[in-house]
Amino acid sequence: MEPRLDHQVRNAVATVVIGNAAKRNAMTADMWRALPPLLDALAADPAVRVLVLTGEGGTFCAGADISSLRGSSAEAQTLAxxxxxxxxxxxxPxxxxxxxHCVGGGSQLAAACDLRxxxxxxxxxxxxxxxxxxxxAASTRRLVSxxxxxxxxxxxxxxxxxxxxRALRTGLVDEVLPEGELDKRVAEFTRTLAARSQLTxxxxxxxxxxRTDRDAHWAEQARGSGDTAEGVAAFLERRQPRFTWAVPGRG
Known part of the structure; x- marks a missing residue:
């Protein structure tokens, strides 16, 4: 099959799958170009509360398709x-x-996620x-963080x-799962994330x-959201909260 980015939305979780099996899911120039508009569409979808990025089959992403570097390495890096x-x-989230393998551009993408x-x-x-x-420089700073x-x-x-x-010890990943248990754990954890307050x-x-200059903005959002009142009420009533604040669509 042609190199591609597949996606699906199920139970409030959008899953984006890197697919280029012939080259261990290396990202082509077209795949790099396709990712930002896909993310914009998923960010604007009110049905999406969490995003998972993964690779097709038994590997995450082996980096950039090296053949794309023969033209302009600067252009390839700009796209990445x-x-x-x-x-x-x-x-x-x-x-x-x-x-x-999570190598090169694959590590670049994984590091850009909130959790691994x-x-x-x-x-x-x-x-x-x-x-x-x-x-x-920005990628290096993200890795340092x-x-x-x-x-x-x-x-x-x-x-x-x-x-x-070693990735776990150094903080590059947050959890390591035994073989065969990754999908189950990801599904379990993303259900938890989807049930929590998007405002928080x-x-x-x-x-x-x-970004630490928007305390006033978030205080205003909290006052108008109703999420705090709902969270407290749900706690006292021993039920699951029904949070309603949603991330504004990009326009």
Whole structure:
């Protein structure tokens, strides 16, 4: 099949699947271009409360399709950064579900997600030093925020792959699941995320990502949302809350 990005929305969870089986789900230029508008559409969909990014079959993403670098490596990097930034800016919780190789551009995309769950045996690497490419400043800062400067330097200087256990120890991933249990855990956790307050999640995402100048905005949103009153009432009545605040559509 042709390289593509598939997606589906089910039970408030949008799942985007990277598909390029012939090249271990490497991202082509067209796939990089397709990701930002797809994310915009899913962000605007009120039925979507959580987004999962994963790869088809037994691997996440082996990076950029190297053949696309023969034309213009600068253009290829620009496309990858635009896709990474669109993913990082997605206004609802995002989770990368990783099997197999998560390398180069694959790690770039995984790092742009809010959370990363991996199956045992997954391998991670940031490999521009193998190609003589300068890794983008924003991507480097994002990696530092996840794993710290020492591990960032190890990954970028060497281009070596690390296993899922080391990725967990360094903070590159949040959970490691035994083989065969990743899908079940992702489904369970995304159900939890979808049931929580989008107001809380959206504000927390902004603050955690360094946007700290909008306290007044979020206080106003909280006052007008009804989510706090609903959360307290549900707690006292021992029932599940029905939160109604929704992320505004992009216009």
């Amino acid at each position: 950064v635009a896709a990474e930034e669109a993913l990082a800016a997605f206004p609802k 995002t989770l990368a579900a990783v099997r197999g 769950f991996a199956e045992e045996g997954a391998l991670f690497g940031v490999t521009p030093a193998k190609l003589g490419i300068v890794y983008p 996840l794993v710290g400067p020492a591990t960032t330097k190890y990954l970028l200087f060497s281009g070596e792959l690390i296993d899922s256990e 999640q959206a504000a927390a995402k902004e603050f955690a990502n360094g």
